[in-house]
Amino acid sequence: MEDPVSTPRLPPPAFKPSTKPSSKEQLLSSSPGFGTPAYPIASRAPVLRQPFAAPPNTTTNNVSTVLPILLPPQTLRPVAFRTLTKKYNLTLTSSGLGLLSTFVGKFCGSGWREEGLAERVLDEIAKTWKRNGGGLIIEDGSDKKLSSLLKTLEPCMSGGRLDIGKLSRSNSSVGTPNLSRTGSLSRPDVNRDDSQTSLGFSGLNVEDNSLDQEDETHLDVRSFLKVVTAFDQPKLSYSTSKKTLEHISGTASLLPPIHHKISMFKNRYHLVHQRLMRNESFQTPSFSTATRPPSLMHSGSSVTSMQQSYKITPISNLLGRSGSSHLLLGMLVYSAASDLALADLSGSVVLDLAIARPVPDEGAWFCPGMIVLVEGTYEEDGSHASNLGSVAGVGGQIKGSFLAETVAGPPAERRSLTIGSSDSDNLHTSVGAGFGWIDFLGVGSEKGIGQQMRRIQRRVYGRPSTQDISNPTDDEPESHPPRTKIAILGECTLDSPRTLEAIRAILSSYNSSSTEIDDLPLSIVLIGNFVSAASMAGSTKGGGSMEYKEHFDALASVLSEFPFLLSNTTFVFVPGDNDPWASSFSAGGACALPQQAVPEVFTSRIRRAVATANAEAGGKKDKNAPAGEAIWATNPARLSLxxxxxxxxxxxxxxxxxxxxxxxxxxxxxxxxxxxxxxAPGEADDTMNDLEETRMDREGESESESVHAATSHMPTTSSTSTTKHSMQAARKLIKTILDQSHLAPFAHSVRPIFWDHAGSLSLYPLPTALVLADSEMPGFAITYEGCHVMNPGRVVDELGMSRVSGRGTGVGRWIEYDVKTHKGEAREVRF
Known part of the structure; x- marks a missing residue:
């Protein structure tokens, strides 16, 4: 036991210290008000120091040495369960517990329990595991995820604790996505320990001071805009054992093994199936008084529909249950005898659509290759009863037929439910077991950086305009609104002179009315086909490589007339089926998806025009504003903001x-x-399937109109009114695609797909906006299940000559999408 500091019995020093007080020392007062003695208390450190002691080591940190111990896994189990399972909802296997106990015993030592070192280390391990998309089960499987994670954390351990500073400086341990092109968010501050609000990305918090208050009004929203091509998206696969999406390891190939094709369809089926299982209509209630089986047809009683629950029957379980009613989920296919059949992972059965009715009537298309819900009765053929085991089995086609009564698509799921979050102005909370920790585009997950990005978004966009109008203040300087517009032009056939005139008129409308950068659009999207016929396919109309390059050279001449627009806007080019190189082999037919971007050999003149405009405006631009650029994207492509x-x-x-x-x-x-x-579906008196009506009844009338009904946004600036027939066709198209959550829900022979890149065609979760550039459909802008779907149509109005008086006049049309209000508006200009 140490002696008290104030004891006078101290050993005499080897050398008598100087009795002259130093100028830096101050004698303490003996005033009763301070309660201090008359003489200062002698320090113990200089007295105990030996005269010939070695100087202290200044090269090592003053960190206590940790002696490793052998920590049994069953001893660490209570702490691991309290930290990983109760706090982060993670499941720990025996193999994972063994690795964690070895790691904690080696780097935390005997103080793992008394000093709470193990709980802190496990807390950071759980955050890093979720941030890297490890899933809900912590295990060390064949991929050795946990072992590699612990190896990356070993250099960051210091004194039984995980050094956050070292963790932030390690690029391998903190997989920070590049959220902006300027790199302002590529290295966020990681010294903030907020485990309650950031369950996973503890080291990936974008602080409020990441944006300078003085530069907020001058910050270009285009800094947070990123184009994600189809070949750059992460490859994900649904795991039925872990009930989550996992990253597919390995390099994708255009010529993969045949089993990758089977995995493509299985993954698509699993995503639809798990989406239905999380739907309230497919969850069995605790108390049910329904006396009849549920039906997909329209039900007039909301009480009856609330008591119903749907149960999906595998096709292989139909054997021996002839005459009973069932609800099947499967893909429409053609059998070997060219009969329409329904197939799932257990088998297939021939469909009889003699009395079948679609739900809703004339509200959606049903094609081979789609995953649908079919309700009906199974009629077994008794002729094969003797050899049932040899002919019909799991994975094969069972005998008999399924007499379908109703056919419906799987109900779509809103984006907020898929990612398991509900955002508001001041709150960001979790509302369910979604996929919030999954990084779908390689730009970060919703629960990892969504809250920080939402805070930055509010600061960039500023306060709502209603508050600024109702409470004006003279002290605050007047600032321009941020850039929120995206111009979308469809079917830009550059081999037509009228198309070039229309593009010149559209760019001139933005360039003439914009005196500042804030008035320009964020991006201008030009969507092909860039030629009216298949290029380099042997036809004289499509032309060869030289003719195709001349078309883009003509577009470069038009763009060079607007240097201010080129140096401050992002131009995105999306090809079509007639563009190279796919058109060289398809000859105008359906090419394989996803489609590569237009090769650089044809676009050199446009790149040169953009570079020249940026060089001329180098000294005149704001330092925070990114330079103009031209991005040649794939088909499909995604814009992340x-x-x-x-x-x-x-x-x-x-x-x-x-x-x-x-x-x-x-x-x-x-x-x-x-x-x-x-x-049409979405009207006030439309025929809906019972799945959508059940959800509307449960949520309430006021909420159901804005959440589950298809709300249309009719363009008001268009000179022609959209007919009821065209709006019905547009709603039918939108409901079909969004219910399937896939951009190409067809058979592989109708629309071929690269197997390893099929994930880029998935619409799960639903995007905030979808641009379906269909040249054979008139322009529309409709919102369904929170996803705003737009079709810009053709940029040149072919009938403009007949509607506008005067010779040589035409009408150019495009869609202007507002990223802040999530609404698209049809625009037109005469030229």
């Missing part, structure tokens, strides 16, 4: 005509004339 908050999908395809050619025909019921057209 503020990380995972905003996702805009760009897709070019004449998908409406393909649906019409391959859709399954249903027999109309008696009493309905051929000229009678049912109401």
């Amino acid at each position: 503020f990380g995972p908050l905003e996702e805009i999908v760009l897709f070019r395809d004449d998908i409406t005509s393909r649906f019409r050619r391959h859709a399954v025909s249903f027999v109309k019921p008696d009493g309905m004339d051929d000229e009678e057209v049912p109401n």
